[in-house]
Amino acid sequence: MSKIKIAQFGLGPIGLETLKLAATKPWVDIVGGIDIDPAKIGRPLSEITGDPGIRNAWVFRSLDDLLVRVKPDVIFHTTVSQVSAAYPQLEPMLRRGINVVSSCEELLFPQLREPDLAVKLDKAGKDGGARLVGTGVNPGFVMDVLPICLTGVCRQLTAVHLQRVVNATTRRGSLQKKIGSGLTPAEFEARFQAGHAGHAGLRESAALLAHCLGWKLDELLETGKAMVARRAIRTRFVEVRKGQCCGLHQTVVGKVDGQTRLTLDLKMYLDAPNPHDACQLESDPPLNLVINGGVAGDAATVAALVNVVPRLLRAAPGLLLMTDLAVPSYA
């Protein structure tokens, strides 16, 4: 069985971890990376990842430059959260017949905010014979795919309620900043309103749930508030004084005919006690699921990206949703 040739587009923290995990798989052959950082271009991936096992693979400044040397079967795309920003990066890959697994949060359900681009991506994939899916842990698993999977044993289903509590102290610095650590609560909330802070993809999770359950949402309301530090907090990356923002509390509520059918409640903050993921279904049978300790973000996101590859390659070309693919599994 020939190996799957994989390249990495975007060599930030998630991209590097994805590459290192993929390199451990016997079915993967890492063939190159793409990044715009002049400090990385032209260097061997073994050096940039610190993994001497990644041989004969270099960093290129563009897809075109990579393609001169090798055509990958799959590209891991880990650069941006918005479909509008990802589109010009993704479209050429699909047209050239390269399958893409992306961490772009809005790609979990691009039909929500960018229905026209979703149609174009689907067409590019079908024309080129390539598949595209957006995944990760959140969005991509704990607040969408996992609860959807649970509804498969429901005889009746009225509502889905989800909670996720993440202890941001255990996460990377960029996330600690993204959640507003060290801002005043008012500053954070203004940034959230402007779309410059907060967790990307929560509305997409709700929209994917509604899509799978056949619910036509007439409202999809999102709110974002600061979690306020009750005492000074210091991590490896940030310092927060008492009264400052130490994280976010973001919610999405989905209604059908004025009735609340979906609630997604996400808290990501420093020193959060009892991190967990939970799901209650108002259903027959009633279901109450808890993942004690939660699903750790970065490790799980990287795993989701790599594990989806074999199932993606078995699907028909085009733009795919995680729920179009076979049941997730370790690969």
Added chain:
Amino acid sequence: MSKIKIAQFGLGPIGLETLKLAATKPWVDIVGGIDIDPAKIGRPLSEITGDPGIRNAWVFRSLDDLLVRVKPDVIFHTTVSQVSAAYPQLEPMLRRGINVVSSCEELLFPQLREPDLAVKLDKAGKDGGARLVGTGVNPGFVMDVLPICLTGVCRQLTAVHLQRVVNATTRRGSLQKKIGSGLTPAEFEARFQAGHAGHAGLRESAALLAHCLGWKLDELLETGKAMVARRAIRTRFVEVRKGQCCGLHQTVVGKVDGQTRLTLDLKMYLDAPNPHDACQLESDPPLNLVINGGVAGDAATVAALVNVVPRLLRAAPGLLLMTDLAVPSYA
């Protein structure tokens, strides 16, 4: 969109509940039933189910008799636990191009005990252009599909440990008997050894897990012991004296290269406190999932059978595993 024509093969308790649930779906048209019970043959399904909404559908003595009147798109098959017993019922359906969803426990992973029949069923489905899948709640969800789904966010995976505790007092009479209620512990264990008592499908769950995870098991050991009543127990269906068997404790251990990688621990007994389903993955990230109260057996099994239909019809013909199909969801 035309409705999916559905018939029910086997009009026992699970079959009747499946039929009643299917009849509530706007995408389903119930077209008939098949049963060998002379007291049911020739009667309208509305009468047998007590659901006056099931119109123009009668009980036939055989598939051939049903086919004289109507050809269903899908048959729900709820008669037996063994693939060897199910085969002569299923094969003609597949050859005639009728898709089948079966509660036959061994069909979750028929390759384990009946690899030759699995090949034949796959061929019959491909020849006839029909799909076959075995599903339910256990096997079919809590001790296989759900934990497999969870492994999709694992970067490393060493072992999967599953527990299910069912309070059999809340279940139907046939199940209370199947688990040995009222026998002496020695009688139960002798019956278990002889294959006449116990839960069908636990080894199939383990085999499906191993298949999805790419683990070649060199051992798959099953044990079955009696749960002993500490006091007299009386349910609607059975009476158990102190010291008698009030249920079963069944385990399966799967090893790879002598190392334990899979443990499945199932307790189904009368008056069991704290019923639940649980899963611990020895993995990165480590994962610890609990479904408080567990997933109620009969309601969830019936739901799994009905909900799988739309996804099954989108798959390619042949014998399919639940993990070949798209992520389960409420339909």
